[in-house]
Amino acid sequence: MRQIDSKDNGDYRKLLALQMPAAARKHGLMVVEGVKQITDLLESDFQLDLIFFSDDPKGLQALEVLSASKAFREIREAGDRAVLLASYLFKKASGQKTPQGVMALVAFPPRQLDAYLSGLDPSSDSDLLLLLEDIQDPGNVGTLIRTANAFACQGVILMPTSASLVNPKTLAASMGSVFHLPVFEIAGEAASAYGALRQAGFRLIAASLDGGSIQHPLVLKGRRVLMLGNEGHGLSEEALRLADKRVRIPMGGQANSLNVAAAGAILLWEMAGRMRGAGRQAE
Numbered sequence: 635m636r637q638i639d640s641k642d643n644g645d646y647r648k649l650l651a652l653q654m655p656a657a658a659r660k661h662g663l664m665v666v667e668g669v670k671q672i673t674d675l676l677e678s679d680f681q682l683d684l685i686f687f688s689d690d691p692k693g694l695q696a697l698e699v700l701s702a703s704k705a706f707r708e709i710r711e712a713g714d715r716a717v718l719l720a721s722y723l724f725k726k727a728s729g730q731k732t733p734q735g736v737m738a739l740v741a742f743p744p745r746q747l748d749a750y751l752s753g754l755d756p757s758s759d760s761d762l763l764l765l766l767e768d769i770q771d772p773g774n775v776g777t778l779i780r781t782a783n784a785f786a787c788q789g790v791i792l793m794p795t796s797a798s799l800v801n802p803k804t805l806a807a808s809m810g811s812v813f814h815l816p817v818f819e820i821a822g823e824a825a826s827a828y829g830a831l832r833q834a835g836f837r838l839i840a841a842s843l844d845g846g847s848i849q850h851p852l853v854l855k856g857r858r859v860l861m862l863g864n865e866g867h868g869l870s871e872e873a874l875r876l877a878d879k880r881v882r883i884p885m886g887g888q889a890n891s892l893n894v895a896a897a898g899a900i901l902l903w904e905m906a907g908r909m910r911g912a913g914r915q916a917e
Contacts, residue, residue: 635710635718636716637719638686638719638723641723645684646719648661648663649665649686649739653727653729655798655800655801658798659798662742663683664800666738666739666740667729667802667806668737669734672685673700674813675740676703685709685715686736686738687719689719689720690724692734693718693735730806745816746818747791747827750816759835759856761788761836761858762787762788763789763836763860764789764859766778766791766796767795767824767864767873768793768864769797770864772801775796776804776806779811779817781895782898783815785902785905788815788816789818792817792818792819793820794824836859837858838873839859839881840863841869842869842881842882843868844880845881846879848881848901850879852878852879858905862894862897863894865894
């Protein structure tokens with residue numbers, strides 16, 4: 635394992651630059667931080683570029699934990715992709731208030747929604763996707779990716795104005811879930827994505843304060859996309875107009891809305907969890 639002690643080192647400068655989503659997208663690399671996330675990374679098909687350990691007790695502890703991974707041992711033995719980084723440099727590069735002692739640069743494969751939809755099993759009629767439109771807080775986006783993974787969604791679609799997948803705060807909040815389900819970032823017109831979903835047989839279910847019952851059969855059966863909108867003003871008029879069904883969460887208290895991540899968790903539980911419960915009862 636090689637060591638970096640200088641702020642002028644090329645790999646360290648790259649690590650600093652890639653904390654910015656625009657640079658991450660330009661170079662096709664994202665920064666992943668923390669033992670849990672990197673453990674998930676090592677178990678996935680994502681390609682690790684470099685892994686940095688802080689030269690302090692936390693970094694050495696992270697190194698010991700990850701050494702149990704066969705994939706990491708192969709990386710360490712292969713050459714210079716594992717780095718021991720001076721602790722003051724690591725703290726400067728870290729995006730966490732309390733760094734865990736390890737971060738990595740990872741290549742992220744571009745995922746195309748059209749190719750994914752065309753490859754779905756035609757006999758499957760219970761696919762569930764999550765679509766996020768104009769959700770700008772990367773913490774909310776990452777949390778919703780994690781929630782979608784927990785409720786066995788087949789994928790997450792990020793519309794152009796949502797926080798980027800490669801934002802380190804998105805990755806941190808996802809807690810490794812980005813390595814377990816496909817996340818599609820839409821770069822073109824939103825209408826083409828909605829059209830592709832419709833063509834693949836998906837019903838568009840919009841979360842809206844003027845929505846109806848979450849128990850409606852359109853919501854609980856078939857191929858569905860749950861659409862969540864901006865933290866402040868919800869889904870766009872276009873998304874609401876295209877929706878097959880609008881749903882809301884009944885609330886009896888004085889608050890008339892929820893944080894979008896909390897609302898998404900409740901709606902996904904209803905759409906996925908209740909359906910599994912109904913299946914167990916039928917058995």
